[in-house]
Amino acid sequence: MxxxxxxxxxxxxxxxxxxxxxxxxxxxxxxxxxxxxxxxxxxxxxxxxxxxxxxxxxxxxxxxxxxxxxxxxxxxxxxxxxxxxxxxxxxxxxxxxxxxxxxxxxxxxxxxxxxxxxxxxxxxxxxxxxxxxxxxxxxxxxxxxxxxxxxxxxxxxxxxxxxxxxxxxxxxxxxxxxxxDDRQLRCGLAECVKHAMLGHEKLLTWIEQHLVEIFARDTSTLVELVSECASIKAEVVAQDERESGCRALLNLGHTFAHAIEPIRELSLCHGEAVSIGLCASVFCAEATGLVDADYVDRIRGILTNIGLPIRLPASVNIEELVSIMQRDKKTVDALIRLILPTEEGATIVDEIDDGAIGLAWASVGASA
Ligand SMILES: NC(=O)c1ccc[n+]([C@@H]2O[C@H](COP(=O)([O-])OP(=O)(O)OC[C@H]3O[C@@H](n4cnc5c(N)ncnc54)[C@H](O)[C@@H]3O)[C@@H](O)[C@H]2O)c1
Missing domain, CATH: 3.40.50.1970 (Rossmann fold)
Structure with a gap:
């Protein structure tokens, strides 16, 4: 243990x-x-x-x-x-x-x-x-x-x-x-990828290399995966229990995810919404110059290899999604606060151009 x-x-x-x-x-x-x-x-x-x-x-x-x-x-x-x-x-x-x-x-x-x-x-x-x-x-x-x-x-x-x-x-x-079931295991892996994106490049590679063992439910691989990821979360929580600072970074992809998860017609589990949210956030980060196209491809590639969705299963109107995002807990005065990836980890972006958010949604299949 x-x-x-x-x-x-x-x-x-x-x-x-x-x-x-x-x-x-x-x-x-x-x-x-x-x-x-x-x-x-x-x-x-x-x-x-x-x-x-x-x-x-x-x-x-x-x-x-x-x-x-x-x-x-x-x-x-x-x-x-x-x-x-x-x-x-x-x-x-x-x-x-x-x-x-x-x-x-x-x-x-x-x-x-x-x-x-x-x-x-x-x-x-x-x-x-x-x-x-x-x-x-x-x-x-x-x-x-x-x-x-x-x-x-x-x-x-x-x-x-x-x-x-x-x-x-x-x-x-x-x-x-x-x-x-494998679908729910994949959902958990979406959060593992998110943790790894917060500056833990080695873990990202390790996850990619151990997918066979993870899906075979190999005990020692699962103990290693869970303890590594739990340690990352524990460290962040210990630094910022009430989310007044760095804990917000754990919400990477979640402002996007929380907008699509409640839409019944999409039938997305939380982890699947997080996967699409991570893709939207890497596109948004690329549009704002925080990461390059290779980074976008890498994250989309890992999520695809896991078997997670990287696009919306059905089209949703961008305006509707932005309106749901404006009711997110992290929104202040209707200004959407996003956590976006960088090459080294993630950063909080308070003033984001509506155009960049729209582009990010379009890149995962939402329509104007
Ligand atoms: N508090 C937090 O910090 C935090 C962080 C991330 C997510 N969440 C919340 O967690 C929820 C998602 O959690 P989840 O992904 O665990 O989904 P879940 O709790 O909805 O469980 C998913 C499915 O797996 C089933 N299940 C659970 N354990 C099982 C097992 N061992 N074998 C077979 N089936 C099993 C459940 O009955 C359910 O059908 C969302 O509501 C999300 O908002 C909270």
Whole structure:
């Protein structure tokens, strides 16, 4: 088992990455947050498999509720359901919440824990690659909010309500990835590529060279991949917990991604939207002179080799996309803030020409 520290003073915690550690979850959690009982929020798809292994590893009393991991469930109704289940189980402030599942369950479970009785401990047990390398680390929790657009169309604005609530512990057992389908594994790789683009050229090359082992679910390769990527995220979070500076760089590609992910007709998973968002951001960076054409080709080539989309699956109007981007959390006074790649990493660009954004969207298949 590898252990990565997230040093945040009295909110510091460890990320354990390994194989066969779900069976030991109860002991690992008991060392950090001893309690007489624990409440679980389980991803419905893995409730009877990894969820049961996790719960049975505890000798204390446990209870659980489950959540179907779809973005339309990332709502206040789900939070209310979790709070109600916690109350029925007799939870008080001493009962920790253990979230077992992908990033969606981690975000919703984390927000329920952050707000129940003004906050109870949360343990993140990610079961997707994306959640292991990104969502479970750093304490961002939250839900989507409906936004009405011109013409009365309602889309879910991504993560528009939430809180920073650091977990007490993160336990990532790569064995859980054996049941994850290739599409979701690719989605996780989109976030790994994004982490690598933040100045970790060696990791980018390593990912390219280890795709066969990754898709074969080779245990030691997955432990290395998850611990490398988790270390990158942990380091950034430790420097800037509340995203007042460098943590914003982790949003590379995400302002674009968050505009397309909620469009139901596109049927994009988060990681697929991130992949297209990364492509839009490299084109935008090329248009503003931050990277050259070779860099654009390299990133598009890696994403293609992974099997991720690099263009929109159907055309979407550029104006509509820009209007959704203007509602992004990072937007101030309707000015879109972008994180764009550079040859060495990424940079925050506050004043971006609408033309460059339009060109970037056009380059991934959006229409005027
Ligand atoms: N908090 C953060 O910092 C942060 C960062 C990145 C993404 N996110 C959020 O994370 C969410 C995406 O997370 P995700 O990609 O993990 O998707 P997800 O949680 O929606 O899970 C994807 C699918 O995989 C299934 N699944 C989960 N584990 C499985 C397993 N081991 N075997 C088989 N199936 C399994 C789920 O039931 C679901 O159908 C988005 O809502 C995104 O906004 C949050």
């Amino acid at each position: 590898k252990t990565i520290s997230v040093p945040l003073g009295d909110r510091s915690y460890s990320i354990h990455v390994g194989s066969g550690i779900l069976q030991k979850l109860g002991g690992l959690v008991g060392e950090i947050v001893p309690a007489s009982k624990y409440f679980f929020v389980l991803d419905e798809n893995i409730e009877s498999s990894h969820g049961q292994i996790a719960m049975h590893s505890f000798s204390e009393d446990t209870d659980a509720c489950s959540l179907r991991a779809v973005e339309s469930n990332k709502t206040m109704d789900s939070i209310q359901d979790i709070w109600s289940a916690m109350l029925s189980y007799g939870c008080d402030r001493t009962v920790p919440l253990v979230a077992v599942g992908g990033g969606l369950v981690g975000d919703v479970g984390g927000f329920a824990a952050a707000t129940f009785m003004r906050g109870v401990s949360v343990i993140q047990v990610p079961t997707t690659l994306l959640a292991m390398v990104d969502a479970s680390i750093g304490g961002k929790t939250g839900i989507n909010l409906p936004i009405e657009h011109s013409g009365g169309q309602v889309v879910l604005g991504k993560n528009l309500a939430g809180s920073f609530w650091q977990p007490a512990l993160v336990v990532a057992d790569v064995d859980t990835l054996n049941t994850l």
